[in-house]
Amino acid sequence: MSVSFEDIQKYELYLNYLEKKLGAFFQEQSPYIFCKEGCSYCCEKGEYPFTEIEFAYLILGTRELNKETFEEVEKNMLQIKKEKSEYKGEKAFMYKCPFLINKRCCLYKYRGIICRTHGLAFFSKDNKLLVPACVDKGLNYSNVYDYENDTISDEKYHQLGIKQEPLAHNVGMHFMTNNDFINSIGLKFGEIKPMIDWFNDL
Numbered sequence: 001m002s003v004s005f006e007d008i009q010k011y012e013l014y015l016n017y018l019e020k021k022l023g024a025f026f027q028e029q030s031p032y033i034f035c036k037e038g039c040s041y042c043c044e045k046g047e048y049p050f051t052e053i054e055f056a057y058l059i060l061g062t063r064e065l066n067k068e069t070f071e072e073v074e075k076n077m078l079q080i081k082k083e084k085s086e087y088k089g090e091k092a093f094m095y096k097c098p099f100l101i102n103k104r105c106c107l108y109k110y111r112g113i114i115c116r117t118h119g120l121a122f123f124s125k126d127n128k129l130l131v132p133a134c135v136d137k138g139l140n141y142s143n144v145y146d147y148e149n150d151t152i153s154d155e156k157y158h159q160l161g162i163k164q165e166p167l168a169h170n171v172g173m174h175f176m177t178n179n180d181f182i183n184s185i186g187l188k189f190g191e192i193k194p195m196i197d198w199f200n201d202l
């Protein structure tokens, strides 16, 4: 699939829809979410799966970067590619996002879908409720987390006296790239792969 101007327009329509949907999830889960300005934990280590259209949109955003930032991203990207080519581990290669500059996303407006869900509890492929890794830093969901049993504690939730339960939503890439709205506008996402692998195609 090569991404056309029309595809980008459809994707931007979808992003508007997604922002409202995710905004409602974040609002609903706000008693358990402690994301704050300057925290970049979610962008420090990951695979960052991106579909073709998401990556094309991200690259579109690089036109707005100043020369210095652009060069820094380029340097980060080359370093990560090198580390990946030398990586011999069995687990997926994880890295700090090349767009994270001074602990901030330099392409925030153009960030991917996975980036927009950072911070929310989610379901694993086998339907287990998982909380973001920053729970270990005393951040998201830490006020209701049972660290011994690695799960959300009903007891802690009830002790807090909060009406809204801690919940996971279907924010995995499979759900975020397949729904009625997407079908209604005829949006196609294309192939999906870790962000760093898309750089090989540039």
Ligand code: SF4
Binding pocket: 042, 043, 048, 097, 098, 099, 100, 104, 105, 106, 107, 108, 111, 112, 115
């Ligand atoms: S694109 Fe931005 S929000 Fe997404 S992982 Fe990279 S730095 Fe974080």
